[in-house]
Amino acid sequence: MQDSRGLTLTAESSDAVGAYEGAISSFLNYDSVAGSLVKSTVADYPELAMATILRGYMTLMIESSAVQGKVQQIAEHLLANPDRLNKREQNHAKALQQWAMGNPAGAALVWDQVLAATPHDLLALKMHHYTTFWRGRPAALRSTVESVLPFWDETTPGYDHVLGMHAFALNETGRYEEAESIGRAAVEQNPEDLWSVHSVAHALEMRGDITGGVDWFRERLDTWGSKNPFRGHLWWHAILFPYAAGNYEEVLRLYDTGLAPLSTDFFLDIQNRASILARLELANIEVGDRWDELAEFAIGRTGDHVLAFTDLHCCLALASTGHSQELARFVDSMTAHRASLQTNGYDAAGYEVAVTLARGIELWVSGDGATAVDQLWALRDELLPIGGSHAQQSLFGQLITRIISEFDGQRAASLLASGYSAFPSHAATIDSFLAVLESIEPMNRTQRALIESTKSSREILNQLETTYFSAQIE
Numbered sequence: 001m002q003d004s005r006g007l008t009l010t011a012e013s014s015d016a017v018g019a020y021e022g023a024i025s026s027f028l029n030y031d032s033v034a035g036s037l038v039k040s041t042v043a044d045y046p047e048l049a050m051a052t053i054l055r056g057y058m059t060l061m062i063e064s065s066a067v068q069g070k071v072q073q074i075a076e077h078l079l080a081n082p083d084r085l086n087k088r089e090q091n092h093a094k095a096l097q098q099w100a101m102g103n104p105a106g107a108a109l110v111w112d113q114v115l116a117a118t119p120h121d122l123l124a125l126k127m128h129h130y131t132t133f134w135r136g137r138p139a140a141l142r143s144t145v146e147s148v149l150p151f152w153d154e155t156t157p158g159y160d161h162v163l164g165m166h167a168f169a170l171n172e173t174g175r176y177e178e179a180e181s182i183g184r185a186a187v188e189q190n191p192e193d194l195w196s197v198h199s200v201a202h203a204l205e206m207r208g209d210i211t212g213g214v215d216w217f218r219e220r221l222d223t224w225g226s227k228n229p230f231r232g233h234l235w236w237h238a239i240l241f242p243y244a245a246g247n248y249e250e251v252l253r254l255y256d257t258g259l260a261p262l263s264t265d266f267f268l269d270i271q272n273r274a275s276i277l278a279r280l281e282l283a284n285i286e287v288g289d290r291w292d293e294l295a296e297f298a299i300g301r302t303g304d305h306v307l308a309f310t311d312l313h314c315c316l317a318l319a320s321t322g323h324s325q326e327l328a329r330f331v332d333s334m335t336a337h338r339a340s341l342q343t344n345g346y347d348a349a350g351y352e353v354a355v356t357l358a359r360g361i362e363l364w365v366s367g368d369g370a371t372a373v374d375q376l377w378a379l380r381d382e383l384l385p386i387g388g389s390h391a392q393q394s395l396f397g398q399l400i401t402r403i404i405s406e407f408d409g410q411r412a413a414s415l416l417a418s419g420y421s422a423f424p425s426h427a428a429t430i431d432s433f434l435a436v437l438e439s440i441e442p443m444n445r446t447q448r449a450l451i452e453s454t455k456s457s458r459e460i461l462n463q464l465e466t467t468y469f470s471a472q473i474e
Protein backbone atom coordinates (compact mmCIF):
# COMPACT_ATOMS: atom_id res chain seq x y z
CA MET A 1 0.00 0.00 0.00
CA GLN A 2 1.05 3.61 -0.42
CA ASP A 3 0.91 6.54 1.97
CA SER A 4 -0.10 10.09 1.03
CA ARG A 5 3.46 10.92 -0.09
CA GLY A 6 3.62 7.87 -2.35
CA LEU A 7 5.84 5.74 -0.10
CA THR A 8 5.22 2.02 -0.06
CA LEU A 9 4.15 0.67 3.32
CA THR A 10 3.87 -2.92 4.48
CA ALA A 11 0.25 -2.72 5.60
CA GLU A 12 -2.83 -4.87 5.15
CA SER A 13 -5.53 -2.22 4.95
CA SER A 14 -6.14 1.42 4.19
CA ASP A 15 -7.26 1.77 7.83
CA ALA A 16 -3.75 0.75 8.91
CA VAL A 17 -2.21 3.35 6.59
CA GLY A 18 -4.65 5.99 7.88
CA ALA A 19 -3.82 5.20 11.52
CA TYR A 20 -0.09 5.38 10.79
CA GLU A 21 -0.41 8.69 8.97
CA GLY A 22 -2.44 10.10 11.86
CA ALA A 23 0.29 9.06 14.29
CA ILE A 24 3.05 10.57 12.12
CA SER A 25 1.16 13.81 11.70
CA SER A 26 0.53 14.04 15.42
CA PHE A 27 4.22 13.33 16.08
CA LEU A 28 5.34 16.02 13.62
CA ASN A 29 2.94 18.50 15.22
CA TYR A 30 4.31 17.86 18.73
CA ASP A 31 0.89 16.71 20.00
CA SER A 32 0.95 15.10 23.42
CA VAL A 33 -1.41 12.36 22.15
CA ALA A 34 1.16 11.18 19.56
CA GLY A 35 2.56 8.58 21.99
CA SER A 36 -0.81 6.96 22.66
CA LEU A 37 -1.76 7.13 18.95
CA VAL A 38 1.35 5.27 17.87
CA LYS A 39 0.95 2.76 20.68
CA SER A 40 -2.61 1.90 19.60
CA THR A 41 -1.53 1.76 15.93
CA VAL A 42 1.16 -0.79 16.81
CA ALA A 43 -1.39 -2.83 18.81
CA ASP A 44 -4.11 -2.68 16.13
CA TYR A 45 -1.86 -3.34 13.12
CA PRO A 46 1.06 -5.55 14.16
CA GLU A 47 2.10 -6.11 10.52
CA LEU A 48 2.72 -2.37 10.11
CA ALA A 49 6.47 -2.28 10.72
CA MET A 50 6.75 1.50 10.29
CA ALA A 51 4.45 2.08 13.27
CA THR A 52 6.72 -0.07 15.44
CA ILE A 53 9.73 1.84 14.10
CA LEU A 54 8.08 5.20 14.79
CA ARG A 55 7.37 4.05 18.34
CA GLY A 56 11.02 3.04 18.68
CA TYR A 57 12.22 6.44 17.46
CA MET A 58 9.90 8.24 19.88
CA THR A 59 11.16 6.07 22.74
CA LEU A 60 14.78 6.90 21.94
CA MET A 61 13.85 10.59 22.00
CA ILE A 62 13.56 10.20 25.78
CA GLU A 63 17.38 10.33 25.53
CA SER A 64 18.16 7.96 28.37
CA SER A 65 20.28 4.81 28.20
CA ALA A 66 17.50 3.13 30.22
CA VAL A 67 15.36 2.70 27.08
CA GLN A 68 18.06 1.76 24.58
CA GLY A 69 18.24 -1.99 25.27
CA LYS A 70 14.52 -2.55 24.75
CA VAL A 71 14.47 -0.57 21.49
CA GLN A 72 17.53 -2.43 20.25
CA GLN A 73 15.68 -5.72 20.80
CA ILE A 74 12.67 -4.41 18.85
CA ALA A 75 14.94 -3.38 15.94
CA GLU A 76 16.71 -6.74 15.97
CA HIS A 77 13.38 -8.56 15.95
CA LEU A 78 12.33 -6.57 12.87
CA LEU A 79 15.64 -7.28 11.14
CA ALA A 80 15.37 -10.99 11.93
CA ASN A 81 12.36 -11.14 9.62
CA PRO A 82 13.52 -9.05 6.66
CA ASP A 83 11.05 -10.63 4.22
CA ARG A 84 8.21 -8.90 6.04
CA LEU A 85 9.72 -5.47 5.28
CA ASN A 86 10.42 -3.60 2.08
CA LYS A 87 13.89 -2.12 1.48
CA ARG A 88 13.02 1.30 2.95
CA GLU A 89 11.52 -0.28 6.06
CA GLN A 90 14.58 -2.51 6.48
CA ASN A 91 16.75 0.59 6.39
CA HIS A 92 14.59 2.29 9.02
CA ALA A 93 14.97 -0.79 11.22
CA LYS A 94 18.76 -0.64 10.71
CA ALA A 95 18.78 3.06 11.64
CA LEU A 96 16.71 2.31 14.73
CA GLN A 97 19.17 -0.40 15.70
CA GLN A 98 22.19 1.87 15.24
CA TRP A 99 20.64 4.69 17.22
CA ALA A 100 19.52 2.33 20.01
CA MET A 101 23.10 1.06 20.23
CA GLY A 102 24.24 4.62 20.97
CA ASN A 103 25.40 5.37 17.45
CA PRO A 104 23.24 8.19 16.02
CA ALA A 105 25.96 8.97 13.45
CA GLY A 106 25.56 5.42 12.09
CA ALA A 107 21.78 5.88 12.02
CA ALA A 108 22.16 9.16 10.09
CA LEU A 109 24.18 7.34 7.40
CA VAL A 110 21.28 4.93 6.93
CA TRP A 111 18.71 7.77 6.79
CA ASP A 112 20.94 9.42 4.16
CA GLN A 113 20.47 6.31 2.02
CA VAL A 114 16.73 6.31 2.63
CA LEU A 115 16.46 9.97 1.62
CA ALA A 116 18.56 9.46 -1.50
CA ALA A 117 16.18 6.72 -2.63
CA THR A 118 12.95 8.26 -1.31
CA PRO A 119 13.25 12.03 -0.72
CA HIS A 120 9.62 12.18 0.42
CA ASP A 121 10.38 10.09 3.50
CA LEU A 122 9.48 12.78 6.01
CA LEU A 123 10.16 10.54 9.01
CA ALA A 124 13.71 9.79 7.84
CA LEU A 125 14.26 13.53 7.33
CA LYS A 126 12.87 14.42 10.76
CA MET A 127 14.96 11.83 12.58
CA HIS A 128 18.08 12.83 10.64
CA HIS A 129 17.39 16.48 11.51
CA TYR A 130 16.82 15.68 15.16
CA THR A 131 19.90 13.54 15.73
CA THR A 132 22.16 15.73 13.60
CA PHE A 133 21.07 18.74 15.64
CA TRP A 134 22.02 17.03 18.91
CA ARG A 135 25.38 16.03 17.43
CA GLY A 136 26.16 19.68 16.58
CA ARG A 137 26.48 19.34 12.82
CA PRO A 138 24.79 22.46 11.35
CA ALA A 139 26.27 22.04 7.85
CA ALA A 140 24.88 18.51 7.61
CA LEU A 141 21.59 19.75 9.00
CA ARG A 142 21.26 22.13 6.08
CA SER A 143 22.71 20.00 3.29
CA THR A 144 20.36 17.15 4.17
CA VAL A 145 17.21 19.28 4.02
CA GLU A 146 18.43 20.97 0.84
CA SER A 147 19.16 17.61 -0.77
CA VAL A 148 15.47 16.68 -0.62
CA LEU A 149 13.93 20.14 -1.04
CA PRO A 150 13.91 20.07 -4.88
CA PHE A 151 11.59 17.05 -4.69
CA TRP A 152 9.01 18.89 -2.59
CA ASP A 153 6.45 21.62 -3.25
CA GLU A 154 3.11 22.82 -1.88
CA THR A 155 1.36 19.84 -3.45
CA THR A 156 3.27 17.30 -1.35
CA PRO A 157 1.57 16.69 2.02
CA GLY A 158 3.89 17.73 4.83
CA TYR A 159 5.76 20.41 2.87
CA ASP A 160 5.26 22.80 5.78
CA HIS A 161 7.35 20.51 8.03
CA VAL A 162 10.17 20.50 5.48
CA LEU A 163 10.06 24.30 5.34
CA GLY A 164 10.25 24.46 9.15
CA MET A 165 13.35 22.23 9.13
CA HIS A 166 14.88 24.22 6.30
CA ALA A 167 14.32 27.46 8.21
CA PHE A 168 16.03 26.00 11.25
CA ALA A 169 18.99 24.71 9.24
CA LEU A 170 19.39 28.10 7.54
CA ASN A 171 19.44 29.76 10.93
CA GLU A 172 22.12 27.45 12.26
CA THR A 173 24.28 28.22 9.23
CA GLY A 174 23.95 31.99 9.70
CA ARG A 175 21.26 32.81 7.12
CA TYR A 176 18.92 34.53 9.55
CA GLU A 177 16.77 36.60 7.20
CA GLU A 178 15.90 33.66 4.96
CA ALA A 179 15.40 31.51 8.05
CA GLU A 180 12.88 33.97 9.44
CA SER A 181 10.90 34.39 6.24
CA ILE A 182 10.80 30.65 5.42
CA GLY A 183 9.96 29.89 9.05
CA ARG A 184 7.10 32.39 9.02
CA ALA A 185 5.79 30.83 5.77
CA ALA A 186 5.93 27.39 7.39
CA VAL A 187 3.99 28.61 10.43
CA GLU A 188 1.41 30.26 8.20
CA GLN A 189 0.87 26.93 6.41
CA ASN A 190 0.78 24.95 9.65
CA PRO A 191 0.85 26.72 13.03
CA GLU A 192 0.70 23.34 14.79
CA ASP A 193 4.30 22.35 14.03
CA LEU A 194 6.17 23.78 17.00
CA TRP A 195 9.48 23.23 15.22
CA SER A 196 8.54 25.89 12.66
CA VAL A 197 7.44 28.27 15.43
CA HIS A 198 10.79 27.52 17.04
CA SER A 199 12.74 28.22 13.83
CA VAL A 200 11.36 31.76 13.73
CA ALA A 201 12.22 32.25 17.42
CA HIS A 202 15.82 31.26 16.66
CA ALA A 203 16.11 33.74 13.81
CA LEU A 204 14.74 36.54 16.02
CA GLU A 205 17.13 35.60 18.83
CA MET A 206 20.19 35.51 16.60
CA ARG A 207 19.26 38.83 15.00
CA GLY A 208 18.85 40.41 18.44
CA ASP A 209 15.26 41.36 17.59
CA ILE A 210 13.96 41.66 21.15
CA THR A 211 10.66 43.35 20.39
CA GLY A 212 10.05 40.97 17.47
CA GLY A 213 10.69 38.06 19.82
CA VAL A 214 8.27 39.28 22.48
CA ASP A 215 5.66 39.89 19.78
CA TRP A 216 6.20 36.40 18.34
CA PHE A 217 5.39 34.73 21.62
CA ARG A 218 2.77 37.10 23.09
CA GLU A 219 -0.24 35.40 21.53
CA ARG A 220 1.24 31.92 21.48
CA LEU A 221 2.69 31.02 24.88
CA ASP A 222 -0.62 30.00 26.42
CA THR A 223 -1.95 28.05 23.45
CA TRP A 224 0.06 24.86 23.75
CA GLY A 225 -1.88 22.90 26.36
CA SER A 226 -2.25 19.94 23.98
CA LYS A 227 1.41 19.92 22.96
CA ASN A 228 4.20 17.68 24.22
CA PRO A 229 6.98 18.87 26.56
CA PHE A 230 8.88 20.50 23.69
CA ARG A 231 6.65 23.49 24.47
CA GLY A 232 8.91 24.14 27.48
CA HIS A 233 11.75 24.89 25.10
CA LEU A 234 9.61 27.55 23.46
CA TRP A 235 9.12 29.12 26.90
CA TRP A 236 12.91 29.09 27.16
CA HIS A 237 13.11 31.04 23.91
CA ALA A 238 10.45 33.49 25.08
CA ILE A 239 12.46 34.09 28.27
CA LEU A 240 15.61 34.91 26.32
CA PHE A 241 14.09 38.14 24.99
CA PRO A 242 13.57 39.90 28.35
CA TYR A 243 16.92 38.39 29.37
CA ALA A 244 18.60 40.04 26.40
CA ALA A 245 17.13 43.38 27.47
CA GLY A 246 18.36 42.91 31.05
CA ASN A 247 14.82 42.64 32.46
CA TYR A 248 15.66 39.95 35.03
CA GLU A 249 12.47 40.42 37.03
CA GLU A 250 10.48 39.35 33.98
CA VAL A 251 12.91 36.46 33.38
CA LEU A 252 12.32 35.15 36.89
CA ARG A 253 8.56 35.61 36.57
CA LEU A 254 8.45 33.63 33.32
CA TYR A 255 10.82 31.00 34.73
CA ASP A 256 8.63 30.47 37.78
CA THR A 257 5.36 30.37 35.86
CA GLY A 258 6.47 28.59 32.68
CA LEU A 259 9.55 26.46 33.32
CA ALA A 260 9.65 25.61 37.03
CA PRO A 261 6.32 23.69 37.04
CA LEU A 262 7.58 21.35 34.27
CA SER A 263 8.81 17.83 34.86
CA THR A 264 12.38 17.35 36.00
CA ASP A 265 12.62 13.97 34.24
CA PHE A 266 12.61 15.28 30.69
CA PHE A 267 16.09 16.09 29.42
CA LEU A 268 15.06 19.22 27.57
CA ASP A 269 13.35 20.68 30.65
CA ILE A 270 16.61 20.18 32.54
CA GLN A 271 18.54 21.94 29.81
CA ASN A 272 16.04 24.80 29.57
CA ARG A 273 15.89 25.40 33.30
CA ALA A 274 19.62 25.08 33.94
CA SER A 275 20.35 27.33 30.98
CA ILE A 276 18.16 30.17 32.32
CA LEU A 277 19.46 29.85 35.88
CA ALA A 278 23.08 29.84 34.71
CA ARG A 279 22.44 32.89 32.54
CA LEU A 280 20.88 34.70 35.51
CA GLU A 281 23.93 33.90 37.61
CA LEU A 282 26.17 35.22 34.84
CA ALA A 283 24.18 38.44 35.17
CA ASN A 284 24.87 38.32 38.95
CA ILE A 285 21.22 37.64 39.80
CA GLU A 286 20.44 35.48 42.86
CA VAL A 287 18.27 32.51 41.95
CA GLY A 288 17.65 31.14 45.46
CA ASP A 289 16.98 27.42 45.73
CA ARG A 290 15.83 27.04 42.13
CA TRP A 291 18.83 24.83 41.29
CA ASP A 292 18.09 22.18 43.91
CA GLU A 293 15.68 20.01 41.92
CA LEU A 294 18.05 20.09 38.95
CA ALA A 295 21.02 19.03 41.07
CA GLU A 296 18.96 16.11 42.34
CA PHE A 297 18.18 15.09 38.77
CA ALA A 298 21.86 15.36 37.86
CA ILE A 299 22.94 13.12 40.74
CA GLY A 300 20.38 10.51 39.65
CA ARG A 301 21.61 10.78 36.09
CA THR A 302 25.23 9.85 36.89
CA GLY A 303 26.10 6.87 34.70
CA ASP A 304 23.25 7.56 32.25
CA HIS A 305 24.86 9.46 29.39
CA VAL A 306 23.34 9.94 25.96
CA LEU A 307 23.32 13.60 24.98
CA ALA A 308 26.47 15.58 25.76
CA PHE A 309 24.40 18.75 25.95
CA THR A 310 22.20 17.42 28.77
CA ASP A 311 25.26 16.18 30.64
CA LEU A 312 26.83 19.63 30.51
CA HIS A 313 23.71 21.20 32.02
CA CYS A 314 23.80 18.55 34.76
CA CYS A 315 27.38 19.68 35.47
CA LEU A 316 26.16 23.28 35.81
CA ALA A 317 23.47 22.22 38.30
CA LEU A 318 26.04 20.36 40.41
CA ALA A 319 28.58 23.19 40.18
CA SER A 320 26.06 25.88 41.16
CA THR A 321 24.83 23.97 44.21
CA GLY A 322 28.29 23.21 45.61
CA HIS A 323 28.04 19.46 44.97
CA SER A 324 31.73 19.23 44.16
CA GLN A 325 32.15 15.51 44.91
CA GLU A 326 29.03 14.64 42.93
CA LEU A 327 30.32 16.81 40.08
CA ALA A 328 33.66 14.96 40.09
CA ARG A 329 31.80 11.63 40.02
CA PHE A 330 29.57 12.87 37.18
CA VAL A 331 32.56 13.99 35.10
CA ASP A 332 34.34 10.67 35.76
CA SER A 333 31.25 8.89 34.56
CA MET A 334 31.17 11.08 31.41
CA THR A 335 34.82 10.15 30.82
CA ALA A 336 33.97 6.45 31.07
CA HIS A 337 31.11 6.95 28.59
CA ARG A 338 33.47 8.63 26.11
CA ALA A 339 35.81 5.63 26.40
CA SER A 340 32.93 3.22 25.73
CA LEU A 341 32.02 5.13 22.56
CA GLN A 342 35.61 4.86 21.35
CA THR A 343 35.75 1.15 22.19
CA ASN A 344 32.59 0.55 20.15
CA GLY A 345 33.94 2.50 17.19
CA TYR A 346 31.23 5.15 17.50
CA ASP A 347 31.55 8.89 16.88
CA ALA A 348 33.15 10.05 20.15
CA ALA A 349 34.51 13.40 18.92
CA GLY A 350 31.55 15.50 20.08
CA TYR A 351 31.41 13.83 23.42
CA GLU A 352 35.16 14.34 23.82
CA VAL A 353 34.61 18.12 23.63
CA ALA A 354 31.87 17.89 26.26
CA VAL A 355 34.15 15.93 28.60
CA THR A 356 36.90 18.54 28.25
CA LEU A 357 34.42 21.35 28.92
CA ALA A 358 32.99 19.48 31.93
CA ARG A 359 36.53 18.98 33.29
CA GLY A 360 37.16 22.71 32.88
CA ILE A 361 34.02 23.49 34.90
CA GLU A 362 35.06 20.96 37.55
CA LEU A 363 38.56 22.47 37.78
CA TRP A 364 37.06 25.95 38.13
CA VAL A 365 34.70 24.86 40.90
CA SER A 366 37.49 23.01 42.72
CA GLY A 367 39.58 26.18 42.77
CA ASP A 368 42.17 25.30 40.12
CA GLY A 369 41.32 28.33 38.02
CA ALA A 370 44.65 28.52 36.19
CA THR A 371 44.34 24.99 34.76
CA ALA A 372 40.65 25.57 34.01
CA VAL A 373 41.52 28.69 32.03
CA ASP A 374 44.15 26.87 29.94
CA GLN A 375 41.75 24.04 29.22
CA LEU A 376 38.81 26.29 28.37
CA TRP A 377 40.89 28.72 26.33
CA ALA A 378 41.96 25.88 24.06
CA LEU A 379 38.34 24.85 23.68
CA ARG A 380 36.80 28.27 23.15
CA ASP A 381 36.17 27.96 19.40
CA GLU A 382 35.47 24.24 19.34
CA LEU A 383 32.08 24.03 21.01
CA LEU A 384 29.90 23.07 18.05
CA PRO A 385 30.08 19.28 18.56
CA ILE A 386 28.55 19.45 22.05
CA GLY A 387 25.24 19.69 20.17
CA GLY A 388 22.27 22.01 20.42
CA SER A 389 21.82 25.33 18.68
CA HIS A 390 24.03 28.39 18.57
CA ALA A 391 21.53 30.14 20.85
CA GLN A 392 21.82 27.34 23.42
CA GLN A 393 25.58 26.99 23.09
CA SER A 394 26.14 30.71 23.65
CA LEU A 395 25.73 30.04 27.38
CA PHE A 396 28.93 28.02 27.39
CA GLY A 397 30.78 30.74 25.47
CA GLN A 398 29.66 33.20 28.13
CA LEU A 399 30.64 30.86 30.94
CA ILE A 400 34.11 30.34 29.44
CA THR A 401 34.48 34.11 29.19
CA ARG A 402 33.44 34.54 32.82
CA ILE A 403 35.89 31.90 34.07
CA ILE A 404 38.75 33.34 32.02
CA SER A 405 37.83 36.86 33.25
CA GLU A 406 38.13 35.71 36.86
CA PHE A 407 41.67 34.44 36.47
CA ASP A 408 43.25 36.11 33.47
CA GLY A 409 41.97 39.62 32.68
CA GLN A 410 44.36 40.08 29.79
CA ARG A 411 43.25 36.97 27.94
CA ALA A 412 39.62 37.82 28.72
CA ALA A 413 40.07 41.28 27.22
CA SER A 414 41.53 39.88 24.01
CA LEU A 415 38.78 37.28 23.87
CA LEU A 416 36.09 39.93 24.23
CA ALA A 417 37.77 42.34 21.81
CA SER A 418 37.48 39.63 19.17
CA GLY A 419 33.72 39.65 19.70
CA TYR A 420 33.71 36.29 21.40
CA SER A 421 30.49 35.59 23.31
CA ALA A 422 29.09 38.95 22.24
CA PHE A 423 26.64 37.27 19.90
CA PRO A 424 23.77 37.09 20.40
CA SER A 425 24.00 40.43 22.14
CA HIS A 426 22.54 40.24 25.65
CA ALA A 427 22.70 42.87 28.40
CA ALA A 428 24.63 40.41 30.58
CA THR A 429 27.34 39.84 27.98
CA ILE A 430 27.69 43.58 27.41
CA ASP A 431 27.97 44.12 31.17
CA SER A 432 30.68 41.44 31.44
CA PHE A 433 32.55 43.01 28.55
CA LEU A 434 32.40 46.45 30.18
CA ALA A 435 33.61 45.08 33.51
CA VAL A 436 36.63 43.47 31.85
CA LEU A 437 37.41 46.55 29.74
CA GLU A 438 37.17 48.91 32.68
CA SER A 439 39.62 46.83 34.72
CA ILE A 440 42.40 47.25 32.13
CA GLU A 441 45.35 49.37 33.35
CA PRO A 442 46.81 51.38 31.77
CA MET A 443 44.07 51.91 29.23
CA ASN A 444 44.83 53.09 25.70
CA ARG A 445 42.72 55.32 23.46
CA THR A 446 41.21 52.43 21.50
CA GLN A 447 40.11 50.73 24.68
CA ARG A 448 38.56 53.96 25.98
CA ALA A 449 36.66 54.36 22.70
CA LEU A 450 35.49 50.75 22.91
CA ILE A 451 34.16 51.40 26.41
CA GLU A 452 32.16 54.38 25.15
CA SER A 453 30.64 52.49 22.21
CA THR A 454 29.81 49.51 24.45
CA LYS A 455 28.11 51.84 26.94
CA SER A 456 25.98 53.21 24.08
CA SER A 457 24.87 49.67 23.13
CA ARG A 458 23.97 49.04 26.76
CA GLU A 459 22.04 52.30 26.93
CA ILE A 460 19.91 51.22 23.95
CA LEU A 461 18.95 48.04 25.82
CA ASN A 462 18.25 50.09 28.96
CA GLN A 463 15.85 52.30 27.08
CA LEU A 464 14.16 49.29 25.52
CA GLU A 465 13.83 47.67 28.91
CA THR A 466 12.24 50.74 30.51
CA THR A 467 9.98 51.70 27.61
CA TYR A 468 8.99 48.49 25.82
CA PHE A 469 8.75 46.06 28.72
CA SER A 470 7.02 48.56 31.02
CA ALA A 471 4.48 49.15 28.26
CA GLN A 472 3.89 45.37 28.06
CA ILE A 473 3.10 45.17 31.76
CA GLU A 474 0.72 48.18 31.81
Ligand SMILES: [Fe+2]
Nearest residue numbers: 198202233389
Ligand atom coordinates in the same frame (compact mmCIF):
# COMPACT_ATOMS: atom_id res chain seq x y z
FE1 LIG B 1 15.85 26.30 20.33
